[in-house]
Amino acid sequence: MTRQATAKPLIQHIYQKKTATQYYKEDNMVNEYEIKKQICEIGKRIYNRNMVAANDGNISVKLNDHEFLCTPTGVSKGFMTPDYICKVNENGEVIQANAGFRPSSEIKMHMRVYKLRPDVGSVVHAHPVYATSFAIAGIPLTQPIMPEAVIALGCVPIAEYGTPSTNEIPDRLEKYLPYYDAVLLESHGALTWAGDLLSAYMKMESVEFYAQLLYQSRQLGGPKEFDAATVQKLYEIRRKMGLPGKHPANMCLNKDGVNCHNCGGSCHSDAAPAVYPFSGAPQTIHGSTDMTVDSRAQSPEVIAEITRRVLEQLNR
Ligand SMILES: [Zn+2]
Numbered sequence: 001m002t003r004q005a006t007a008k009p010l011i012q013h014i015y016q017k018k019t020a021t022q023y024y025k026e027d028n029m030v031n032e033y034e035i036k037k038q039i040c041e042i043g044k045r046i047y048n049r050n051m052v053a054a055n056d057g058n059i060s061v062k063l064n065d066h067e068f069l070c071t072p073t074g075v076s077k078g079f080m081t082p083d084y085i086c087k088v089n090e091n092g093e094v095i096q097a098n099a100g101f102r103p104s105s106e107i108k109m110h111m112r113v114y115k116l117r118p119d120v121g122s123v124v125h126a127h128p129v130y131a132t133s134f135a136i137a138g139i140p141l142t143q144p145i146m147p148e149a150v151i152a153l154g155c156v157p158i159a160e161y162g163t164p165s166t167n168e169i170p171d172r173l174e175k176y177l178p179y180y181d182a183v184l185l186e187s188h189g190a191l192t193w194a195g196d197l198l199s200a201y202m203k204m205e206s207v208e209f210y211a212q213l214l215y216q217s218r219q220l221g222g223p224k225e226f227d228a229a230t231v232q233k234l235y236e237i238r239r240k241m242g243l244p245g246k247h248p249a250n251m252c253l254n255k256d257g258v259n260c261h262n263c264g265g266s267c268h269s270d271a272a273p274a275v276y277p278f279s280g281a282p283q284t285i286h287g288s289t290d291m292t293v294d295s296r297a298q299s300p301e302v303i304a305e306i307t308r309r310v311l312e313q314l315n316r
Pocket residue numbers: 056057125126127188189
């Protein structure tokens with residue numbers, strides 16, 4: 001049978017309750033090629049949505065504990081074909097790359113995410129205009145202004161500035177990894193991660209949309225923020241939905257019992273919780289790496305359900 005005949009349609013495996021890791025295991029030759037196509041597709045979306053300029057940004061996907069696919073350096077992520085995609089090991093060393101391609105030097109920060117978050121199957125780095133503007137201004141995304149952003153992201157802290165391609169960025173990222181699935185990188189851009197590629201990318205879209213709304217509502221005199229009780233109701237909805245990943249709803253009643261959305265922006269710098277702030281074990285509702293479960297947070301049905309539950313709670 002030809003590769004075309006056996007290859008499943010692009011992105012189809014996302015709807016088959018499989019992570020890239022599971023999918024790869026079934027038929028690693030065919031499915032590795034399919035995953036490379038998906039990386040190219042997501043690269044196009046990132047480029048077409050103005051989330052990167054020129055050759056910026058990078059994407060990676062975990063195949064197993066020792067093999068990762070990643071985008072090459074020095075090419076536009078909007079014009080990639082599967083032969084561009086490189087394969088590296090857990091140390092970021094090249095396993096396979098076609099002539100003329102080598103992995104991005106930023107692969108170090110991706111590898112740090114995979115190392116400290118075994119539940120993560122994909123990492124996306126981009127420079128979306130609004131999110132990056134906040135990162136440059138040193139303003140974390142902590143204002144609770146809309147239900148979807150509060151439920152999907154909670155707040156988005158800023159990892160302190162590090163020199164690109166050195167270990168400074170991965171080192172500064174570390175303390176946020178146990179608690180968040182999205183961060184701004186100071187004076188640089190944004191980084192998101194999730195169980196699967198589509199979810200990691202959608203998280204990037206969500207971060208940028210949240211940043212854009214925050215920016216534009218500030219032009220209109222400032223957003224009307226939810227009060228702490230409303231934020232807690234939204235967090236409760238997220239907990240009940242059992243969504244995977246890390247989120248302030250699951251851990252961030254930081255310090256004085258004040259949630260992340262009310263910490264006055266101290267998510268930036270050393271105020272990010274270095275240890276789990278509650279006595280007792282963290283809740284483990286975020287253990288799943290199931291691709292469809294992770295993608296659930298983004299589906300129209302779930303958004304509709306979130307909206308319904310939010311309205312129900314708010315009208316109580
Ligand atoms: Zn960058």
